[in-house]
Amino acid sequence: MELRLENLTKIFTNKNGQETKAVDSLDITIESGTLVGLLGPSGCGKSTTLFMIAGLVKPTTGKIFFGDDDVTKLAPEKRGIGLVFQNYALYPHMTVFKNILFPLENMDVPRDEAFERVKAMANLVGIGELLDRKPSQLSGGQQQRVAIARALVKKPRVLLLDEPLSNLDARLRLQMREEIKRIQRETGITTIFVTHDQEEAMSISDKMVVLDFGKEQQYDPPQDMYNSPDNLFVAKFLGNPPINSFEAEVKNKKLIINEKPFMQVNIPDGLYDVGMRPENFRVKEDGFQTTVKEIFHIGRDTMIHFDFNGKNVRALVDSESINDKQKTVNLTIKTERVYLFDKQTGKVVNHG
Numbered sequence: 001m002e003l004r005l006e007n008l009t010k011i012f013t014n015k016n017g018q019e020t021k022a023v024d025s026l027d028i029t030i031e032s033g034t035l036v037g038l039l040g041p042s043g044c045g046k047s048t049t050l051f052m053i054a055g056l057v058k059p060t061t062g063k064i065f066f067g068d069d070d071v072t073k074l075a076p077e078k079r080g081i082g083l084v085f086q087n088y089a090l091y092p093h094m095t096v097f098k099n100i101l102f103p104l105e106n107m108d109v110p111r112d113e114a115f116e117r118v119k120a121m122a123n124l125v126g127i128g129e130l131l132d133r134k135p136s137q138l139s140g141g142q143q144q145r146v147a148i149a150r151a152l153v154k155k156p157r158v159l160l161l162d163e164p165l166s167n168l169d170a171r172l173r174l175q176m177r178e179e180i181k182r183i184q185r186e187t188g189i190t191t192i193f194v195t196h197d198q199e200e201a202m203s204i205s206d207k208m209v210v211l212d213f214g215k216e217q218q219y220d221p222p223q224d225m226y227n228s229p230d231n232l233f234v235a236k237f238l239g240n241p242p243i244n245s246f247e248a249e250v251k252n253k254k255l256i257i258n259e260k261p262f263m264q265v266n267i268p269d270g271l272y273d274v275g276m277r278p279e280n281f282r283v284k285e286d287g288f289q290t291t292v293k294e295i296f297h298i299g300r301d302t303m304i305h306f307d308f309n310g311k312n313v314r315a316l317v318d319s320e321s322i323n324d325k326q327k328t329v330n331l332t333i334k335t336e337r338v339y340l341f342d343k344q345t346g347k348v349v350n351h352g
């Protein structure tokens with residue numbers, strides 16, 4: 001089921017008449033059967049967007065389509081959505097079986113078929129053996145699987161997941177995100193996965209939407225967004241360790257760093273924000289020379305802090321290429337991996 005948001009906006013007004021634009025003119029089409037990660041810092045409007053799609057929050061303006069159906073005014077229970085929250089919200093007094101069955105009891109599904117669907121769904125999410133237990137007798141990961149099974153048993157048109165893994169420990173998170181990807185692939189259900197964890201979103205999504213202050217910053221497959229950020233916000237939000245960014249000047253088609261011309265650029269003179277990802281540097285003899293400030297060995301890679309334009313910049317390089325005693329190091333970076341951003345708008349400037 002294709003999902004389309006048209007100029008979707010939500011303005012909350014508090015008692016003093018103060019307005020918060022939680023979601024600002026979103027125009028997004030989510031292709032049928034894809035998993036889209038909705039990503040951004042706390043308060044950027046992720047949950048509000050999801051709740052509008054679910055029908056729990058009424059949009060101020062704009063429309064929501066499921067395929068050709070305009071569902072903007074449709075009641076939540078009529079939309080055919082499966083919803084999973086951060087806290088699993090299972091019924092504590094019911095068994096796992098009953099928890100998953102519950103949504104079907106309000107529908108006209110014959111008893112035998114309902115039982116079959118519960119079992120099939122429990123098997124799909126890997127809790128087929130736990131149907132007689134109560135939620136308190138399950139681990140966090142198992143509880144979250146029950147919540148997913150319960151959301152899917154109705155065969156929803158769209159699956160909405162709001163930070164479903166944030167209550168789990170790091171290892172379980174990793175395992176569950178692979179599970180969610182598998183379940184999504186096997187069911188082929190159009191899914192939106194909300195998270196503020198960029199790595200989680202990158203690893204699981206077919207495409208990602210990055211939001212800031214309710215506004216779409218970019219909508220692309222994860223690797224495209226990582227390699228070709230549209231603006232400084234996206235460049236900074238993706239990547240760990242984060243991208244190095246600092247101000248530099250362009251003069252006569254030359255980018256000046258450390259008072260030296262660093263590379264040719266085909267853009268007007270002025271100040272720009274430069275972005276360079278730590279892993280895009282290489283140690284190379286004919287590279288530019290920098291002063292090593294600190295060296296951290298982290299297994300296969302080594303992190304160097306070096307002085308660049310008076311700024312402390314990080315490079316992540318092959319451990320074989322550097323030794324502890326080095327006071328200077330020669331580095332290179334491909335020109336297409338040097339990002340330049342407009343100082344006013346933050347938009348990336350093509351300098352090739």
Ligand SMILES: Nc1ncnc2c1ncn2[C@@H]1O[C@H](COP(=O)(O)OP(=O)(O)OP(=O)(O)O)[C@@H](O)[C@H]1O
Pocket residue numbers: 012013014020021022040041042043044045046047048049196
């Ligand atoms: N019911 C409400 N009334 C007033 N303001 C609200 C309401 N719900 C959300 N907001 C505001 O709207 C903005 C977006 O909130 P939202 O919950 O969508 O953010 P989020 O991206 O889900 O954040 P988080 O990562 O912390 O969950 C915030 O500024 C929030 O304070």
Ligand SMILES: [Mg+2]
Pocket residue numbers: 046047048
């Ligand atoms: Mg939220």
